[in-house]
Amino acid sequence: xxxxxxxxxxxxxxxxxxxxxxxxxxxxxxxxxxxxxxxxxxxxxxxxxxxxxxxxxxxxxxxxxxxxxxxxxxxxxxxxxxxxxxxxxxxxxxxxxxxxxxxxxxxxxxxxxxxxxxxxxxxxxxxxxxxxxxxxxxxxxxxxxxxxxxxxxxxxxxxxxxxxxxxxxxxxxxxxxxxxxxxxxxxxxxxxxxxxxxxxxxxxxxxxxxxxx
Amino acid sequence: xxxxxxxxxxxxxxxxxxxxxxxxxxxxxxxxxxxxxxxxxxxxxxxxxxxxxxxxxxxxxxxxxxxxxxxxxxxxxxxxxxxxxxxxxxxxxxxxxxxxxxxxxxxxxxxxxxxxxxxxxxxxxxxxxxxxxxxxxxxxxxxxxxxxxxxxxxxxxxxxxxxxxxxxxxxxxxxxxxxxxxxxxxxxxxxxxxxxxxxxxxxxxxxxxxxxxxxxxxxxxxxxxxxxxxxxxxxxxxxxxxxxxxxxxxxxxxxxxxxxxxxxxxxxxxxxxxxxxxxxxxxxxxxxxxxxxxxxxxxxxxxxxxxxxxxxxxxxxxxxxx
Numbered sequence: 001x002x003x004x005x006x007x008x009x010x011x012x013x014x015x016x017x018x019x020x021x022x023x024x025x026x027x028x029x030x031x032x033x034x035x036x037x038x039x040x041x042x043x044x045x046x047x048x049x050x051x052x053x054x055x056x057x058x059x060x061x062x063x064x065x066x067x068x069x070x071x072x073x074x075x076x077x078x079x080x081x082x083x084x085x086x087x088x089x090x091x092x093x094x095x096x097x098x099x100x101x102x103x104x105x106x107x108x109x110x111x112x113x114x115x116x117x118x119x120x121x122x123x124x125x126x127x128x129x130x131x132x133x134x135x136x137x138x139x140x141x142x143x144x145x146x147x148x149x150x151x152x153x154x155x156x157x158x159x160x161x162x163x164x165x166x167x168x169x170x171x172x173x174x175x176x177x178x179x180x181x182x183x184x185x186x187x188x189x190x191x192x193x194x195x196x197x198x199x200x201x202x203x204x205x206x207x208x209x210x211x212x213x
Numbered sequence: 214x215x216x217x218x219x220x221x222x223x224x225x226x227x228x229x230x231x232x233x234x235x236x237x238x239x240x241x242x243x244x245x246x247x248x249x250x251x252x253x254x255x256x257x258x259x260x261x262x263x264x265x266x267x268x269x270x271x272x273x274x275x276x277x278x279x280x281x282x283x284x285x286x287x288x289x290x291x292x293x294x295x296x297x298x299x300x301x302x303x304x305x306x307x308x309x310x311x312x313x314x315x316x317x318x319x320x321x322x323x324x325x326x327x328x329x330x331x332x333x334x335x336x337x338x339x340x341x342x343x344x345x346x347x348x349x350x351x352x353x354x355x356x357x358x359x360x361x362x363x364x365x366x367x368x369x370x371x372x373x374x375x376x377x378x379x380x381x382x383x384x385x386x387x388x389x390x391x392x393x394x395x396x397x398x399x400x401x402x403x404x405x406x407x408x409x410x411x412x413x414x415x416x417x418x419x420x421x422x423x424x425x426x427x428x429x430x431x432x433x434x435x436x437x438x439x440x441x442x443x444x445x446x447x448x449x450x451x452x453x454x455x456x457x458x459x460x461x462x463x464x465x466x467x468x469x470x471x472x473x474x475x476x477x478x479x480x481x482x483x484x485x486x487x488x489x490x491x492x493x494x495x496x497x498x499x500x501x502x503x504x505x506x507x508x509x510x511x512x513x514x515x516x517x518x519x520x521x522x523x524x525x526x527x528x529x530x531x532x533x534x535x
Contacts, residue, residue: 027248
């Protein structure tokens with residue numbers, strides 16, 4: 001079998017050993033890559049998954065997050081309240097009120113599905129990661145704590161240059177443009193009408209002058 | 214009275230060196246090894262770059278419980294760390310640092326004999342530990358240690374014998390007095406054999422097969438805790454100091470520097486020993502552990518023939534000169 005191998009260059013015996021020494025020596029003279037974490041905070045990439053924050057005003061207790069959670073680590077309790085009719089003779093409405101929203105981070109696997117599925121933008125990723133506890137029970141964060149994480153959520157990163165416009169903004173822009181065009185048209189028509197009227201008036205004045213002569 | 218004071222002072226200084234230099238080597242190992250692996254190493258203990266890390270480690274070891282297994286041979290088990298450590302202290306007494314008489318703990322006429330014989334006793338510590346632990350891993354480690362030290366004692370002695378032949382004396386200061394610069398190329402093979410065999414004697418990586426922590430869980434030291442374990446570690450680092458010192462004295466010309474600066478000879482000795490200690494650490498980082506059979510093969514088929522060839526060369530050159 002040795003004959004089928006490609007011919008190797010004649011090597012100096014021990015050159016491999018020397019190469020090993022050279023590698024370690026070269027590494028020693030280079031700058032280390034150690035991050036001195038507790039002293040120096042790490043520079044986290046955008047969209048880091050640290051902890052999940054809850055913007056509870058946006059939550060409608062639709063339960064999608066709790067249902068989609070693969071680990072079943074989201075606990076939601078709620079009750080229904082009846083809102084009286086706003087107009088006389090109108091119908092009463094019912095509304096969900098959030099009683100409890102908790103995420104057990106000892107179970108959570110940080111898949112982010114809850115955040116993906118939330119239709120009302122009530123859940124967000126916060127980059128905060130320093131919430132270790134000595135008691136595992138403390139890792140169940142109730143809504144107050146989840147709310148507090150909300151203040152640590154960074155603003156969304158800017159879009160890439162040349163990216164497609166976000167749907168909401170595109171729709172709003174189109175509406176605005178349509179409105180603008182309509183207004184411009186109306187203004188133009190109004191101006192034309194005014195001009196016509198003026199022309200009529202001047203004609204009348206001219207005629208009157210001619211009559212006096 | 215004056216003699217007693219002189220002896221006491223020398224002993225205190227040797228002891229201080231014995232306590233400080235291994236710590237310096239240990240700390241250097243921490244930092245050099247870390248940087249060779251792209252890390253920083255200890256940074257907290259003591260403030261500046263973690264200089265007090267080993268002191269803190271010592272305090273930690275002292276706090277730990279001293280356990281002796283129920284089935285162990287109690288006395289032997291407890292004595293083993295001392296037997297492993299003390300020979301290096303005794304060897305340090307005889308290593309000349311500088312040319313003057315004040316720079317040696319005690320001048321021994323049969324210096325090489327004394328040094329190598331006493332260093333051989335250190336082996337006994339590991340053997341005692343391995344046997345007395347009443348544990349199959351420790352026993353395996355102890356036997357591996359015995360096999361390794363048997364194999365490497367021979368090339369080490371042969372290499373040292375070559376230098377003794379060259380100098381025509383077995384006294385360490387005598388060898389240094391006879392030293393000429395061209396001994397360096399002349400004895401280079403012997404120096405390499407001596408250094409490599411010494412590394413193996415110390416059971417340092419890549420020759421740490423008897424203590425292999427991942428295979429036979431620290432070999433002979435499996436059952437040791439706290440301060441006794443620390444003594445074994447200290448023995449290893451004291452061993453590095455002694456080995457580097459000996460190699461410097463025997464092969465690198467000790468206090469002879471390239472510039473004829475007398476009085477600063479001890480600086481040269483320490484500097485050369487420090488460079489060798491760095492090489493010891495460097496080798497540890499660079500090479501993987503040798504397997505049992507590779508280890509024995511290296512000793513019997515490479516080092517011993519090389520050492521014998523060196524002796525033959527030394528003899529020929531010696532005769533040619535005369």
